[in-house]
Amino acid sequence: MHFQLTEEQLMIQKAARDFAQTECLPGVIERDELQKFPKEQISKLADLGFMGMMVKPEYGGSGMDTVSYVLAMEEISKIDASVSVVMSVNNSLVCYGLQEYGSEEQKQKYLTPLAQGKKDGELYIGAFLLSEPEAGSDATSQRTTAEDKGDHYLINGIKNWITNGNSASVYLVIAQTDAAKGSKGINAFIVEKNWPGVSVGAKENKLGIRGSDTHSISFQDVKVPKENRIGEDGFGFKFAMKTLAGGRIGIASQALGIASGAYELALAYSKQRKAFGKEIMHHQAIQFKLADMATKIEASRLLCLKAAYEKDQHIDYTLSSSMAKVFASETAMWTATEAVQIHGGYGFVKEYHVERLMRDAKITQIYEGTSEVQRIVISRSILK
Numbered sequence: 001m002h003f004q005l006t007e008e009q010l011m012i013q014k015a016a017r018d019f020a021q022t023e024c025l026p027g028v029i030e031r032d033e034l035q036k037f038p039k040e041q042i043s044k045l046a047d048l049g050f051m052g053m054m055v056k057p058e059y060g061g062s063g064m065d066t067v068s069y070v071l072a073m074e075e076i077s078k079i080d081a082s083v084s085v086v087m088s089v090n091n092s093l094v095c096y097g098l099q100e101y102g103s104e105e106q107k108q109k110y111l112t113p114l115a116q117g118k119k120d121g122e123l124y125i126g127a128f129l130l131s132e133p134e135a136g137s138d139a140t141s142q143r144t145t146a147e148d149k150g151d152h153y154l155i156n157g158i159k160n161w162i163t164n165g166n167s168a169s170v171y172l173v174i175a176q177t178d179a180a181k182g183s184k185g186i187n188a189f190i191v192e193k194n195w196p197g198v199s200v201g202a203k204e205n206k207l208g209i210r211g212s213d214t215h216s217i218s219f220q221d222v223k224v225p226k227e228n229r230i231g232e233d234g235f236g237f238k239f240a241m242k243t244l245a246g247g248r249i250g251i252a253s254q255a256l257g258i259a260s261g262a263y264e265l266a267l268a269y270s271k272q273r274k275a276f277g278k279e280i281m282h283h284q285a286i287q288f289k290l291a292d293m294a295t296k297i298e299a300s301r302l303l304c305l306k307a308a309y310e311k312d313q314h315i316d317y318t319l320s321s322s323m324a325k326v327f328a329s330e331t332a333m334w335t336a337t338e339a340v341q342i343h344g345g346y347g348f349v350k351e352y353h354v355e356r357l358m359r360d361a362k363i364t365q366i367y368e369g370t371s372e373v374q375r376i377v378i379s380r381s382i383l384k
Contacts, residue, residue, distance in 0.1 A: 005071070012068045016075035019048065024080040029350050031082065031211040035203065037167055038083045038211050043123055045076075045087055051125065052115025055095050059107050061115040066246075066308035070253045074301070077257025078264070081360040082211030084257065086125065088250035089163045090114065094126030094172055097188075097243040101231050110170055110190055119169070127168035128247075129159040129217060130240050136161075137373050139174075139240060140183045144219065146175035153177070153189065153229065155197075155222040161367070165215030166200050169193055173219070174240050177233070186236035190228040197222035208359035245318050247368045249307045252324035255332035255364035256300045262332075262339035262357045263293045269343055269352075286342060293335050300328035319381040326374035329364035336361040 005013070023041050031038055045051055053069045055061020069091060077084040098111040113119035114126050135141040144157025155175055162171075171191045178185030191198065201216035230239055267290060270281035280286045303324035310317035336358035340347035347354045365371045 005067075009065075009068050009071060012064065013071040013075060015048065016050070016072035019045070019050075020076045020079040024076060024083050028080045028211075029353070029356070031080070032356055033210075033350070035205070035210045035213075037213045038080065038086070039123060039167070041080070041083050042086050042117070042125065042167075045083070046117025046123070050087060051090050051117030052095050052111075053091055055099055055111065055115035059099065059115055060112040061095070061099075066249060066311045067305060070249065070256075070304050070308045073250060073253035074257040074260060074304075077254045078261030080211065081254055081258055081357075082209045084254050085163055085209055085212050085251075086167075088247070088254060089128060090117070090125045092247040092250035093128035093243055094170070096246050097128070097172055097230070097239065098190075100242070101188075101235070101239055102190075103227070103230075105227060106190060106230070114170060123167065124169050125164055125167060126170040126172065127162050127164040127217075128243070129162055129171050129173045130244075131159060131161045133158060133160050137370055140186075140237065142174060142176040142186055144173070144175040146173075146177045146187055146189060146224070148177055151226055153187075153224045153226070155189065155191065155219045155224055157219055159217045159219075161204070162215055162217050163212055163367075165217055166203065166213045171198075171217065172230070174236050177236075181234065183237040184234045186240075187233065188230040188236040188239040189224050190230065191219075191222060191224055195222055195224075206363075208356070208361070208363050244368055245321050246311060248321040248325040248374075249304065249311065249317070251364055251368045252300070252304050252307065252321065252328040255325070255328035255361065256297065256304050258357050258361045258364065259293070259297050259300060259328070259332040259335040262336040262354055262361075263290070263297055265352070265354050265357075266290065266293065266339040266342040269346075273344075280342070289338050289342060293338060296331040296335065300324070300331045303327055319378060322369070322374040322377040322381075325364075325369065326371050326378070329361070329371060332361040332364050333358075 049062035052061035053064045057063045113124045146153040173189045173191045177187050197220045199218045204214040273280045307320040307324045339354040346352045
């Protein structure tokens with residue numbers, strides 16, 4: 001068992017840390033308040049090769065391992081989870097799904113520019129469309145339909161809570177083709193945002209990750225060529241579940257970063273703030289909070305790295321990714337809340353950053369599989 005990172009992994013970690021400090025930290029509070037999409041930051045991430053980190057170089061990617069991806073996600077999430085979730089969706093869901101299950105034609109046409117994050121000099125990213133008004137945790141209850149018309153499909157329906165909803169150029173859409181077949185009647189499609197019949201709803205006014213753009217997407221008689229279906233007929237549900245398993249590593253890493261960022265701020269503040277004649281770090285009540293933070297974060301980090309390692313070694317990582325996500329997300333929520341408590345009244349104001357991290361932490365317990373769903377996945381695995 002080797003716990004030492006390689007020289008390349010350490011370089012990627014440092015590059016991500018430097019990027020977060022120099023590019024993400026300036027203006028992070030303003031972007032949060034104004035719900036401003038971090039287009040400039042995402043564009044620079046694309047230039048660094050961080051929008052297609054695990055994609056093979058022949059498809060425009062950086063060819064890095066999943067461990068490096070976890071390290072980069074943690075560092076960026078410490079500062080701005082709105083930036084990291086855009087990066088996560090493009091890497092873990094969109095690029096991964098296309099690289100693993102897309103046809104060669106689909107990879108050449110869509111994966112290459114998505115991995116580069118740009119096309120013709122303009123930002124080019126993707127979104128993953130699974131959730132619906134009545135299909136969140138129960139992903140089999142798809143109301144969006146894809147009617148087989150011979151040489152094309154006709155898609156109708158609405159998707160909810162879509163990260164990158166307005167800024168994406170390409171959507172991976174999960175839709176029901178044959179309801180009688182249940183989950184085996186579901187397909188996955190590549191849909192371009194500018195096609196006739198595709199419309200983007202109003203931006204959601206969210207509690208956290210307010211810089212990322214979350215929208216509902218509507219489809220009205222959208223004509224999708226047969227060659228834009230991913231995999232065989234009926235593969236859509238399996239595609240979604242397999243892709244989400246990898247996505248959970250990204251969100252677990254985001255949660256880890258939020259927790260780490262909150263802890264680092266709380267630790268620094270405890271060395272500066274005085275109460276009852278001494279810095280609050282000398283009070284046992286604060287020491288124990290910091291000790292529990294550090295321990296839970298380290299455990300979260302090891303779970304994330306184990307899941308990433310298993311993915312890189314082509315070992316079934318379904319269980320480990322669910323464990324990493326549920327533990328890291330709950331660690332993020334707890335740590336951020338305690339960081340606010342350590343800051344006292346200052347923790348309640350935006351200037352000190354921890355209140356934003358607390359708001360951002362909550363979504364990690366919900367999206368890409370709630371904590372309850374993760375426990376279902378874990379229990380099924382251990383009870384086999």
